[in-house]
Amino acid sequence: MSERRSQLFGVMGEFSTPEDLLAATKKAREAGYKHVEAYTPFPVEGLAEAVGFRWTAVPLLTLMGGVGGGLTGFGLQYWVAAITYPINIGGRPLNSWPAFIPVTFELTVLGASIFAVFGMLALNKLPQPYHPVFNVERFGQASTDKFFLCIEARDPKFDLVETSKFLQSLHAQHVNEVKDEE
Amino acid sequence: MAFGICLFGIVMVLNLAIGWLFMKGVGIWGINIPIGWGFAIVNFVWWIGIGHAGTLISAILFLLNQKWRTSINRFAEAMTLFAVACAGLFPLIHTGRPWMAYYMFPYPSTMGIWPQFRSPLIWDVFAVSTYGTVSLLFWFVGLLPDLATLRDRAKQRWQQVIFGMLSMGWRGSARHWHRYQSAYLLLAGLATPLVLSVHTVVSFDFATGIVPGWHTTIFPPYFVAGAIYSGFAMVLTLAIPMRKAYGLEGFITLRHLEQMAKVMLATGLIVAYGYFIEFFMAFYSGNKFDVFLAKQRLHGPYAPFYYALILCNILTPQLLWFKKVRRNIPALFVMSLIINTGMWLERFVIVVISLTRDFMPSAWGRYSATVWDYATFVGTLGLFTMLIFLFVRGLPAIAISEMRELVHEDSHGSEGHS
Numbered sequence: 001m002s003e004r005r006s007q008l009f010g011v012m013g014e015f016s017t018p019e020d021l022l023a024a025t026k027k028a029r030e031a032g033y034k035h036v037e038a039y040t041p042f043p044v045e046g047l048a049e050a051v052g053f054r055w056t057a058v059p060l061l062t063l064m065g066g067v068g069g070g071l072t073g074f075g076l077q078y079w080v081a082a083i084t085y086p087i088n089i090g091g092r093p094l095n096s097w098p099a100f101i102p103v104t105f106e107l108t109v110l111g112a113s114i115f116a117v118f119g120m121l122a123l124n125k126l127p128q129p130y131h132p133v134f135n136v137e138r139f140g141q142a143s144t145d146k147f148f149l150c151i152e153a154r155d156p157k158f159d160l161v162e163t164s165k166f167l168q169s170l171h172a173q174h175v176n177e178v179k180d181e182e
Numbered sequence: 183m184a185f186g187i188c189l190f191g192i193v194m195v196l197n198l199a200i201g202w203l204f205m206k207g208v209g210i211w212g213i214n215i216p217i218g219w220g221f222a223i224v225n226f227v228w229w230i231g232i233g234h235a236g237t238l239i240s241a242i243l244f245l246l247n248q249k250w251r252t253s254i255n256r257f258a259e260a261m262t263l264f265a266v267a268c269a270g271l272f273p274l275i276h277t278g279r280p281w282m283a284y285y286m287f288p289y290p291s292t293m294g295i296w297p298q299f300r301s302p303l304i305w306d307v308f309a310v311s312t313y314g315t316v317s318l319l320f321w322f323v324g325l326l327p328d329l330a331t332l333r334d335r336a337k338q339r340w341q342q343v344i345f346g347m348l349s350m351g352w353r354g355s356a357r358h359w360h361r362y363q364s365a366y367l368l369l370a371g372l373a374t375p376l377v378l379s380v381h382t383v384v385s386f387d388f389a390t391g392i393v394p395g396w397h398t399t400i401f402p403p404y405f406v407a408g409a410i411y412s413g414f415a416m417v418l419t420l421a422i423p424m425r426k427a428y429g430l431e432g433f434i435t436l437r438h439l440e441q442m443a444k445v446m447l448a449t450g451l452i453v454a455y456g457y458f459i460e461f462f463m464a465f466y467s468g469n470k471f472d473v474f475l476a477k478q479r480l481h482g483p484y485a486p487f488y489y490a491l492i493l494c495n496i497l498t499p500q501l502l503w504f505k506k507v508r509r510n511i512p513a514l515f516v517m518s519l520i521i522n523t524g525m526w527l528e529r530f531v532i533v534v535i536s537l538t539r540d541f542m543p544s545a546w547g548r549y550s551a552t553v554w555d556y557a558t559f560v561g562t563l564g565l566f567t568m569l570i571f572l573f574v575r576g577l578p579a580i581a582i583s584e585m586r587e588l589v590h591e592d593s594h595g596s597e598g599h600s
Contacts, residue, residue: 043362131351
């Protein structure tokens with residue numbers, strides 16, 4: 001293995017229903033595995049908690065994007081209308097803030113949406129064309145109708161033989177090694 | 183094939199109409215003082231309104247947990263995107279010097295001039311460009327897992343490469359999905375006030391002016407309701423032939439069509455209320471210009487358009503009270519075309535009657551569209567149809583992963599869906 005400069009990334013088991021996968025994920029965590037990841041064709045309720053993932057920064061990023069967009073929007077209009085390009089129209093106030101609300105609102109939504117989408121992609125580390133799990137031939141089914149559980153090699157409790165046996169004991173079909181080719 | 187050539191021909195008509203416009207200027211259209219707006223603005227408001235149903239279906243019905251939206255949301259979102267593209271074309275080309283359209287954006291120019299942020303026309307620039315961007319993001323985020331499915335199922339190398347790039351290496355891990363759902367929910371929450379704001383801002387283009395018939399506070403809610411009304415009509419116009427042609431009757435069922443008919447009936451009644459209040463306020467205010475304009479709608483040179491509008495938008499849709507009509511597919515299809523026509527007429531009535539009959543008789547005028555006006559409008563219809571067909575051919579028109587989730591939930595009886 002080391003001659004082909006490929007490393008072991010983990011062991012992957014295949015399940016045919018989300019319930020089996022969810023149960024297996026919970027058992028893997030109970031058995032003490034920490035670096036566990038589950039792959040499904042659609043979101044499965046409770047699976048993120050089962051792999052030990054509770055908190056996501058997406059809402060916070062969205063809030064930051066919204067606040068940033070709104071402040072930029074209002075600040076730009078104030079600066080343009082009152083400071084750098086003031087136009088005196090019948091002596092009306094230069095800082096006519098009610099007229100600045102629509103653009104401020106639009107830029108708030110724009111900032112929040114861009115941060116939500118690109119924040120989600122960045123936190124998911126996408127785009128990422130290569131990932132070791134794609135080396136498993138059957139993994140193509142993860143986007144159609146199969147459910148996969150991967151226990152990663154960096155887990156302190158990981159042992160190729162033991163972990164494979166453990167996955168088989170959870171009634172996983174097709175337990176495969178996942179190799180990371182350098 | 184013949185249909186494809188026909189469609190290509192219509193898009194070429196659009197190219198020709200715009201090319202001629204760029205050579206000759208807006209004088210080739212029927213606009214002249216006092217009618218500076220004409221078809222371009224009528225079409226702009228009509229197209230942008232059509233887009234609103236897509237966002238309503240994908241965002242508001244998502245927040246309200248209406249599961250039936252799943253089979254129509256994807257192509258309704260695509261419809262939004264293409265309708266906004268057609269809409270955006272009109273303000274751009276009606277400026278007369280479209281190569282200077284970037285003047286509308288705030289950028290540090292060497293001349294030191296900036297846009298007038300107190301003008302609704304600048305609000306429009308921000309509202310429409312934000313709406314276009316957020317619709318694109320929403321659509322793309324929804325497509326992401328489906329693109330991964332297409333990547334994994336692709337047989338040919340070029341398909342794998344294209345879908346591989348578009349899907350960005352989506353693996354469907356539990357952490358991916360968790361962040362994805364969070365982002366999708368937030369986007370739905372952001373798109374909901376956005377869609378209401380867009381047609382509100384479009385109505386401000388009229389309502390902040392002092393022209394009789396435009397200067398009313400009913401405009402924002404009544405424009406938004408009208409937008410959703412015409413948008414649902416367009417969804418039906420597209421969905422009915424599509425489900426037949428691609429055999430999607432199992433996904434887009436009679437129940438979906440009936441639900442959409444109900445939304446049309448509800449928003450149609452709000453629009454009818456808007457027309458009533460316009461009249462009521464004209465007489466209640468006693469403002470002689472407003473009273474005169476209301477009478478002009480009924481008896482003026484453009485009265486036939488107003489009666490046609492009442493027939494299309496208020497009288498005909500009352501048939502939707504009957505379940506038999508709501509479940510009759512040919513009737514719904516015809517109805518959707520009638521409502522689309524009616525909503526176009528509504529914008530025509532608002533733009534043209536007010537501009538031809540404002541305060542001074544010396545400033546009155548007449549408006550009639552030229553062949554180039556019609557060519558541009560028909561051309562955008564062709565462009566819209568072509569984009570829809572390309573989308574249905576190339577990308578999943580029904581959200582695959584959402585449908586799987588729904589089918590799974592269904593088979594386990596956790597949520598009701600018929």
